[in-house]
Each structure stands twice: as C-alpha cells, then as structure tokens.
Amino acid sequence: MNDTMDDMEGGEGVVKKFMFVNRKAPHGTIYALEGLEVVLVSAAFDQDVSMVFADDGVYELIKGMNTKGIEVKDFSKIYRALDGYDIEKLYVEKESMDARGLSEDDLIVDVTVLDSAEMAKLMAEQDVVISY
Amino acid sequence: MLHIVNKSATERNSLDSALRMATKGSAVLLIEDAVYAATKGGAAAAKIQAAMADCQIYALGPDLDARGMSGRVLDGVKIVDYGGFVDLVTEHNVCQSWL
Amino acid sequence: MKIGIMVSEGPYNHQASDTAYLFARTAIEKGHKVPRVFFYHDGVNNSTKLTEPPQDDRNVVNRWSKLAEEHGVDLVVCVAAGLRRGIKDEILAPGFRISGLGQLVEAGIQCDRLVTFGD
Numbered sequence: 001m002n003d004t005m006d007d008m009e010g011g012e013g014v015v016k017k018f019m020f021v022n023r024k025a026p027h028g029t030i031y032a033l034e035g036l037e038v039v040l041v042s043a044a045f046d047q048d049v050s051m052v053f054a055d056d057g058v059y060e061l062i063k064g065m066n067t068k069g070i071e072v073k074d075f076s077k078i079y080r081a082l083d084g085y086d087i088e089k090l091y092v093e094k095e096s097m098d099a100r101g102l103s104e105d106d107l108i109v110d111v112t113v114l115d116s117a118e119m120a121k122l123m124a125e126q127d128v129v130i131s132y
Numbered sequence: 133m134l135h136i137v138n139k140s141a142t143e144r145n146s147l148d149s150a151l152r153m154a155t156k157g158s159a160v161l162l163i164e165d166a167v168y169a170a171t172k173g174g175a176a177a178a179k180i181q182a183a184m185a186d187c188q189i190y191a192l193g194p195d196l197d198a199r200g201m202s203g204r205v206l207d208g209v210k211i212v213d214y215g216g217f218v219d220l221v222t223e224h225n226v227c228q229s230w231l
Numbered sequence: 232m233k234i235g236i237m238v239s240e241g242p243y244n245h246q247a248s249d250t251a252y253l254f255a256r257t258a259i260e261k262g263h264k265v266p267r268v269f270f271y272h273d274g275v276n277n278s279t280k281l282t283e284p285p286q287d288d289r290n291v292v293n294r295w296s297k298l299a300e301e302h303g304v305d306l307v308v309c310v311a312a313g314l315r316r317g318i319k320d321e322i323l324a325p326g327f328r329i330s331g332l333g334q335l336v337e338a339g340i341q342c343d344r345l346v347t348f349g350d
Contacts, residue, residue, distance in 0.1 A: 008266050008305070008341050016340055021228065023149065034272055034312060041332040045340065055149055095152065120153040124133045128339040129228040130237065131347050132272075136346070138250070164246045194253075214257035221344050222232050222263070229347040231239070 016127035017048045022057035024132060026076070027067070031132035032060045033075050038130065040078075043085035050126075051082075052119065053111070054093040058100060061092070063108040079109045093119050133158045134224035135187075138231060140165040141176035146230040151179060156186040161212070161220055163192040170196070171204040184208050192217060234258050235338035236268045239349030241276030242291035243284070248277050251348035252294060259302050266342060267305040268295070269335040270327075272349070275313040278306065280324040292324045299326025307334045 020039050026032040042049050053061060060079070067074040082090070090111045097103065097113065104113060114122065123129065135154050141147040147162075147169055154160055160183065162170050169176035170191040180189055193211045196202045205211060212220065221227055236255055240247040255265045270277050282292045298304050306327045308318055313329055320329060339345045 008337060014340055018336075018339060023146075023231070030272060037311060038271075038332050038335060042336045044333065045336050047336070047340065054153070055145060093153075116152045120155045123153060123228060124155050124158070124226070126226050128345050129226055129347075130335075130339070130345070131229045131231055132239070132349070138247075138348075139350075163250060214253050215261060217254055218234075218258045218261055218263065221234065221258075221346055227344065227346055229349065231347070231349045 015046065015048055017050070017125060018042055019050045019052055019123060019126040019129045021052045021054065021129060021131045022060055023053075023055040025056040025059040026065070027070065027072060032057075033073070035132040036075060036078055039082070039087055040085060043087055049087050050089040050091060050122070051087065052091045052093070052123075054096045054119065056096075058092055058096045058102060061107040061109060061111065062102075063106065076108055082109070091119065091122065134220050134227040135160045136227055136229045137162055137166040137169075138164040138229065141169040141174075141179070147176060147179070150228075150230040151183050151187075154183070154187050158187045159190060159220060159224060160187050161190040161192065161217065162209075163195055163217070167191045167195045167199060167201060170206055170209045171201050172206055173204070177206055180206055180209065190216070190220065232344060233264045233266050233342040235342035235345040236265060237335060237338075237345065237347045237349075238268060238270050238274040238277060239272045239347060241273040242282065244273070245350050247348040247350060248274070248291050248295075249289070251346075252291070252298070254346065254348070255298060255304065259298075259304075265298075265302070265304050267307060267334065267338045269338055270306070270308045271312050271332075271335065273316065274349075275308045275316050275318045278308045278313075278318055278324055278327040279322050281322055282324075296324050296326040309335070
C-alpha cells in the first residue's frame with residue numbers, strides 16, 4: 001500500500017458530527033434513496049449523525065406514498081426504521097415546510113422542526129457535511 | 133463555515149437556501165454555473181449584494197472566464213482560482229455543497 | 232491537510248467531475264494530501280475503461296487514473312451504486328477499485344475535510 005492509503009489508517013474511537021443534507025424530492029431523482037443508504041451504513045461507525053431535510057427534501061418524509069403506479073421501489077418505510085439504527089436526529093427546516101404547505105402531521109416519522117437560523121447554527125457546528 | 137454553490141440561481145434555489153442558512157461570518161463560494169449570480173445586472177445581483185453585509189462572497193475565476201463573465205463581476209465579490217478554492221476549504225472548519 | 236472528496240455525477244454530463252479533479256490536483260500541488268476520492272450516484276461512471284471521448288477534449292476517466300498512479304489517490308467506486316449502473320470490476324479503468332459506502336464514511340472520519348462535487 002502507498003503512503004496515501006496509510007493516511008486512512010488509525011482513527012479508532014474518533015467520533016465526528018456527521019450531517020447528511022437532503023434537499024431533493026423522492027423518485028424524480030435517486031438522491032433520496034441512495035442518500036438513505038449512506039446514512040444506514042454510517043450507523044455502523046458510531047458517529048454523531050444528524051439528517052436534515054430542507055427545500056424539496058421535506059417531501060421525502062411525506063406519509064402515504066404509493067409507488068405501484070410508477071413501478072419503483074417504495075423506500076419510505078426505511079425512515080421509520082432509522083431509530084432502530086440509533087439515527088434519531090432528524091431535523092426539518094420550518095421555512096421549507098411552510099413554503100410547501102406542510103406540517104409535522106404530514107410526515108411519516110417524528111422530527112425536530114428548526115427555523116433557518118437554528119438550522120444554520122446546527123450546520124456550522126458539524127465536522128462533516130455530506131450533501132446530495 | 134464555507135458554503136459552496138454550483139448551480140445557477142435562475143435555474144435552482146440552491147443559492148437562496150445557502151444564503152438563508154449561512155451564519156454571519158460565513159464564506160460563500162460560487163463555482164460552475166453559480167458564478168452568474170456574481171455578475172452585474174444579473175437576477176441574483178441584489179441578493180448577493182445584500183448577503184455581503186454578513187458573508188464574504190467568492191467566485192471561481194476559471195468558471196467566470198469560461199462563461200465570458202469576468203468583466204462583469206459585482207464589486208465586493210472576491211475572485212479566486214483553484215488554489216484559493218483549496219485555501220477556503222482548509223481555512224474553514226467545515227464546508228457544505230449546496231447542489 | 233488530508234482532504235477527502237466525493238464525486239456524485241458522471242463524466243461530461245455535469246461539470247462536477249472536472250471541478251473535483253482540478254480541485255484535487257491543485258490541493259496536491261499545494262502540498263495537501265487527497266487520500267481518497269469516493270464516487271457515488273452517477274459518479275461511478277467516472278471509472279469505466281470503455282470511455283472514448285473525442286481526441287481534442289479532456290479524458291476525464293484517464294486523468295483520474297493518472298492522479299491515482301502519480302499521487303496514490305485511492306479512487307473508490309461504490310459497489311451498490313456501481314451495480315445499479317453496470318459498473319463492475321472487469322470494466323474498471325486503472326487506479327479505481329470497487330468497495331462499500333463505509334469507505335466514504337471512513338474518509339469523513341479520517342480526513343480533515345470532505346468536499347462534495349455534484350449536481
């Protein structure tokens with residue numbers, strides 16, 4: 001192995017704040033589904049994981065989706081399984097919900113609603129931000 | 133914190149969202165098609181000028197050149213090359229790409 | 232510093248891979264390390280040796296391979312995203328390898344910075 005690969009060794013016990021930012025609606029693109037797959041894998045690394053849903057990303061959490069007609073996999077139930085993986089910090093931006101006429105009652109999972117200023121502060125506190 | 137925006141402000145709302153969620157003292161770097169927002173007379177010019185009160189706005193020079201926009205950059209926007217891009221990433225504790 | 236990179240879009244369709252490459256190359260020139268570039272979503276398409284772009288334009292795949300060869304950058308293609316898009320070992324360009332999403336998370340943990348290039 002070369003020197004650069006050696007840089008990837010070590011780091012046991014390091015806990016970083018990982019934020020995964022979801023801003024795209026489901027099904028029109030794959031980012032919601034493949035974004036979830038990263039989050040599930042991250043659970044195995046015992047990091048401090050938050051998921052943020054802003055802009056059209058709030059649509060990922062809508063309850064009552066039925067994908068039979070478009071013949072694609074319905075992955076919406078996975079959001080409910082996240083707490084089983086210790087992924088419990090799900091944040092939704094209030095302004096994004098309001099702009100889309102949505103409330104917490106429309107969502108498939110319990111979330112914490114933050115306004116933009118609170119969301120901005122949370123983002124600035126992270127160590128790693130992965131965006132889709 | 134460094135906010136990186138890469139899509140045109142007239143195509144997508146990424147710039148609006150980045151500016152809405154950038155804390156005071158953040159840096160916002162416009163790359164790829166987002167550099168159009170940094171041009172005089174552009175649809176996003178007023179937003180960028182307002183944002184300068186709280187954030188430093190940067191635009192990637194090679195992307196401005198590629199689009200023929202180098203002569204139209206708003207006063208107050210700092211133009212950086214890829215070296216400056218790297219420096220911005222290393223100087224800020226974390227970066228977020230607004231895609 | 233150690234800077235990790237994620238590339239989320241394929242070659243040519245979006246500028247993401249170009250910007251990521253120029254950023255990586257410049258970071259290395261400035262004395263930083265780029266230990267890993269992780270290719271996800273359509274970014275896996277940056278790894279195919281079957282690419283044949285026109286001669287008068289840049290070869291996006293080959294220059295990633297060259298960066299790996301000259302500077303030891305670990306080019307990792309996500310196995311799940313790759314399988315969805317038909318990217319398998321037998322068509323990988325030099326310097327690329329297929330592995331799991333854990334490699335992206337690991338890059339986030341081990342590197343000082345992680346930058347995403349996408350659409």
